[in-house]
Amino acid sequence: MPTTLKLGMVGGGQGAFIGAVHRMAARLDGHWEIVAGALASTPERAQASGEELGLAADRNYPDFATMAAAEAARHDGIDAVSIVTPNHVHFSAAKAFLEAGIPVICDKPLTSNGEDAAALAALVAQTGTPFVLTHNYTGYPMIRQARAMVEAGDLGELRLVHAEYIQDWLSEDLESAGVKQAAWRTDPQQSGAGGAIGDIGSHAFNLVSFTTQQRVERLSAQLQSFVPGRRVDDNAHVLLDYSGGARGVLLASQVAPGYENEIRLRLSGTKASLEWHQTSANQLRFSPLGQAPQTITRGGVVANEAANAVSRIPGGHPEGYLEAFATIYSEAAGLIRGGAAPLLPTVDDGVEGLRFIEACIASSAKDGQWVSWG
Amino acid sequence: MPTTLKLGMVGGGQGAFIGAVHRMAARLDGHWEIVAGALASTPERAQASGEELGLAADRNYPDFATMAAAEAARHDGIDAVSIVTPNHVHFSAAKAFLEAGIPVICDKPLTSNGEDAAALAALVAQTGTPFVLTHNYTGYPMIRQARAMVEAGDLGELRLVHAEYIQDWLSEDLESAGVKQAAWRTDPQQSGAGGAIGDIGSHAFNLVSFTTQQRVERLSAQLQSFVPGRRVDDNAHVLLDYSGGARGVLLASQVAPGYENEIRLRLSGTKASLEWHQTSANQLRFSPLGQAPQTITRGGVVANEAANAVSRIPGGHPEGYLEAFATIYSEAAGLIRGGAAPLLPTVDDGVEGLRFIEACIASSAKDGQWVSWG
């Protein structure tokens, strides 16, 4: 195992959810050590958060700009930074580190709007600095298996793409009740124009793009805000036409009582179907036309090379969300060490994600009119 | 138990599938005896089919017109007729029996086009003769349970209606391969303009209407014929706006390899969700916001009166498709004996079904433009 890489973090301080997830993911496979941070949006909270994490005082920064400059100047500076702030900060933070020559691992969505996304992509291209987007669900072994099977033609010609990401946590007006997570995620200034479509719809979209490698030709979307007073959508129904001829339906909801983080993906081609649910993430249903449906399991006898490459333990013992997330971090380590990481989500995936969000918003604003992808 | 009723049948002879299903359904609860028939579209096959079923020679008719006249004239004539022909015959056959004053139990869809459907509804209204449409899935105890729960407000205000009916049997071009079922079901002359949308989409639509009691305000549909040369749609993606504010997505597919007759229904309201799959028809998932999801079982401790009224055996022992179908026949018997059967699908449900099919076709023809329900 090569030397551990040094990781910095922007955001993810006290009270945050996703920051802790990133830290666990970074630690799991032993490729990263967290040594620096600007962990909150005020210097005071940043300071306190860094102390909690045990950061050295001189690497516990009050803000990301200071951190980028200081770390770039150190001979033992960080090998990469994780950006886990609310969405609207992604752009400026990423810009700061990229310009300082520090590789970026950024939470999704890439930015809070498509313009920023494009600018960031241009900056990545210009600087040549590694950039990774944490579309963590692509790290699930059974998702890797699915992608490889689609690519190998096991499904034949793709016809149907059905995906959904369903939650219930915004079924009520939590933002008015002072729940911090709800407040920023439903505030267009912080999360961008998309609500459910941005927060979880973009994950479902990416999952579909990753597994099918199909490009959207056009889409028609219906976004709703069911909860009175909510400023962003909390539900989305989207139809998608793919260039290869497949037709898709993508559902995203934050108002479905009793569903925690239900992600379901079903792909059907001329020869077979695949179905995957996050609740049984270690299993993949594969049903070839004219044969009995099979349950492919992570670590199991018919798991393919792509799945096995990102599996850690024997079949039957479940791996979960953190392991999938850790795969992103471990592949990012490989990338930063100079290796190839062809399956890692990139800034371009982030641009596509924003395009998806904005196309949905545009279509919905015109009562579901088809929007071309271009 | 009152005297057994006498049933005649039109269609359902040799080689047919649904006729045998109707006969099993009619027999199960002991309310019906099959005594007459015009079982096929040619006198010879009708004759042979009737002999196989053991019909008396004088009630084994060459065609439905002869049968309607003769049975109406007998003092021991049939109490009702089942019409289980291909769709395009429904109208004329039903007309013949209604005009002869004989109650009709008709397979779905009601007719092969909306005009005929309206005419039939008018005839039913005019004659006052009982008319039952066999939307058999409404007979499932857990579907009855769901309807009663929605009606009782257990879900709160309805927001989301997700339904799908997925098959694989038309994934390939069976109609050209001489498969009889495939041939008539993909022939617009026999089945009507709708393919998947008519054959199974209409079931899913009815299931939603039945359980939610919501009216559609408008819909947007995308119908496809994935199999080259197919003359009707084999896949449908439909968005629905309900007048009460709920938003729906309905999927119907006959080209999803590895799915036999997968029917899934998910309803979410402000207070709770319900989810039902035909493959586990004796269970209903009920997930109230802020409580653990519950599994309601047919025959189980929290099954409600509506479910228990149509259950036959203790919980844990599965009832299935035929039992649900039998409930339609048993309630039809009650209706014909003069009782009430408020949950039985009627000619009006058939009219709605055709309206749904034709609205989907119209919307799809205009690239998914919204079609008002009116």
Next chain:
Amino acid sequence: MPTTLKLGMVGGGQGAFIGAVHRMAARLDGHWEIVAGALASTPERAQASGEELGLAADRNYPDFATMAAAEAARHDGIDAVSIVTPNHVHFSAAKAFLEAGIPVICDKPLTSNGEDAAALAALVAQTGTPFVLTHNYTGYPMIRQARAMVEAGDLGELRLVHAEYIQDWLSEDLESAGVKQAAWRTDPQQSGAGGAIGDIGSHAFNLVSFTTQQRVERLSAQLQSFVPGRRVDDNAHVLLDYSGGARGVLLASQVAPGYENEIRLRLSGTKASLEWHQTSANQLRFSPLGQAPQTITRGGVVANEAANAVSRIPGGHPEGYLEAFATIYSEAAGLIRGGAAPLLPTVDDGVEGLRFIEACIASSAKDGQWVSWG
């Protein structure tokens, strides 16, 4: 379809559960018409029950002896009798009909003790009159599939046999609370010495015997009466050694809260395993060593001839308990018409069932000492 056969029934009158099940099962496939009965243990209740069922007055008998004599004397007498009384009446009722030359379809367990069982088997042998035992679970298509697969060697040499039948309905002292079903089933005078082991353990045992065709060499049993005051066992844990070398565990419980009629069967051989649960009766899990587990479905593409022979409707549409039960009745009709019915449970299965029950009781009485099967 040949002429409908005439069925009589002993027991199954007002308030009974299993009688109605037998009647539905007899009707489903159209082979039987119920024309006579001695439906209850007192002439008054028998009379009232027969009237409810619409029996002709002269075939609504006060007791089974009268019925056997009268029906045997009629030129249009019944073709068979169903005996659905509490267990202790099986023997004398079956004897009366067998001696009258009338075929018997008898609920299980065969009798309330092994001595009667042996006597009945001798009588069947002596009279040559057809005798069918309604071990209804053997009628499930996926159970037929399993038996055929084991027989064909798909599992290799059988090693493990794990079966359970779990309920909760006797978790409390219902017999003292006046529940009729509980009262007779926990009364050794009416149900025989076995409680759970007799009522449901014998079903699980038969299911194992049917699917594996293995003979027990010896067994060790632990029977409990968890509910204070209960006169029979309400839970059984049984270890079984099979002559072919397989080892088995059989669990039967009536005191497992939240389990309705949970029947699970798992067979493992050198080459593959099979697993079946009654709650998903249309599916059979087949997992060959070194391959992905498969889901074999009733009516599906890999259902075998044995399964298809007893399936009625396309895959995906569930068949259930009543259909499996109906298969017993339909095969019984075939047998009585002179055909072969090699898979029908016989009086010998009934003798084996009593042997099983009595061996369990004997072993348990000696603190689990092994009892040879002989």
Next chain:
Amino acid sequence: MPTTLKLGMVGGGQGAFIGAVHRMAARLDGHWEIVAGALASTPERAQASGEELGLAADRNYPDFATMAAAEAARHDGIDAVSIVTPNHVHFSAAKAFLEAGIPVICDKPLTSNGEDAAALAALVAQTGTPFVLTHNYTGYPMIRQARAMVEAGDLGELRLVHAEYIQDWLSEDLESAGVKQAAWRTDPQQSGAGGAIGDIGSHAFNLVSFTTQQRVERLSAQLQSFVPGRRVDDNAHVLLDYSGGARGVLLASQVAPGYENEIRLRLSGTKASLEWHQTSANQLRFSPLGQAPQTITRGGVVANEAANAVSRIPGGHPEGYLEAFATIYSEAAGLIRGGAAPLLPTVDDGVEGLRFIEACIASSAKDGQWVSWG
């Protein structure tokens, strides 16, 4: 977060499985850093393995005795050692570190025989050095939930304890085929007298003990070696009587084709049942008598304090085996820092485990005779 603790490791070098698992588990929550090791049984392989892990040269030891002495002598010596060797080395390795005053985290089973286990327990008592046994399944949040619910009386008085741990990886004679894992695990000299009963049966036993807090009074076991030539059991069927009156059945098998690491636990009391499967580790089925069965989910609305204390991420996102294992390491860190860790498996659990294994072997040797626990 307090300062990271320093961990050493004995065993777990190249080709080992469980060592890598321990390292991931140790890293996940950030409490441990691996700084020293004696990673294999020969100095050469130990050396190479340590280099792969990036251990400093002076802490990459040739054997555990050297390591114990050297680390005890350092001022920055390890805070604990993980022992992840084959079973027969546990005792001597643990002894060396305990005597050096270094806390031990030891894989299970504790030792390869009961005598050593007792000696080790005595040594732990005598030295007062912390000792943790990695019965990792006890770290699953839903297992913690189950234990707390049983303790709170949610199940009433416990009646039934059904547990199983089923695998297929030893269905064939892999030990003769040169598979290293198979070789040592089926070698009584390395793994102890128990095969399946020791390797996985002891896990199932511990899981039952942990969740129920019941003591075994006596047991009856049947161990088999199905695979010809195998020197240890590969299948076990065990009956258990608990002192509180509950009756148990425990199955362990390594010859069940198609089962990867299937762990199922079902507890029934007078008031309710609980059921848990490792394949759906984030869910716990809770079925109170007379209520609908509920699905309790990790991170969900009714997860209790005990479950939440060891959960990391929101419900719906699955946690898995490594997270449960990590909980053991994190609680061990707490213990070693001087805190309380009342739910951590101890050396006494290890002694009980060996007692279980040896009692099963003794009972089986006497053809299933009951063995008192004493």
